[in-house]
Amino acid sequence: MEKSLIILKPDAVQRGLIGPILTRLEARGLKFIGIKLSQISGDLAHKHYGVHEGKPFFAGLVSYITSGPVLIVAVEGKDVIEIVRSTVGATNPVKAAPGTIRGDFGVNIGRNLIHASDSPENGENEVALFFNSEELIRSERSVDQWITE
Ligand code: GDP
Ligand code: MG
DSSP, X not given: OEEEEEEXXXXXXXXXXXHHHHHHHHHHTOEEEEEEEEOOOHHHHHHHTGGGTTSTTHHHXXXXXXXSOEEEEEEEETTHHHHHHHHHOOXXXXXXXXXXXXXXXXXXXXXXXXXXXXXXXXXXXXXXXXXXXXXXXXXXXXXXXXXXX
């Protein structure tokens, strides 16, 4: 079982795209185990994006992700890292395939709407960074047998 941390970034929230984006993730069959509206602090943004510190876009990235409310979502399941990344599309919306979230809703790399964990290890760590264990809900869905063999 993998976990993926998904963030609907401030542009997605401001543009009223929470519903359309969650609809796609939910319709794919992903299981949500945590969802909350939040505003990311500078400290948390530095922790979450620490790997990009020193890059030319880092200051802009921190100011973007902390600029307004975000929707933080945790999903769990087999292969969710790859499933979510492929649903989200390429980092640069200019290159993202039509049919992906970034390819359908975005035009600019600095406003690319959504974050998704890029490895099982980062998924575990990022979910733990944004959610307390009490905020994560695990329950069986009767539909699971129709989604996964
Ligand atoms: P992701 O995993 O697809 O989100 O991409 P990365 O981990 O490489 O980068 C993290 C985030 O930094 C991206 O989602 C963008 O918001 C931002 N970013 C990455 N590269 C650039 C860039 O060249 N310019 C700008 N303005 N932002 C960037
Ligand atoms: Mg990344």
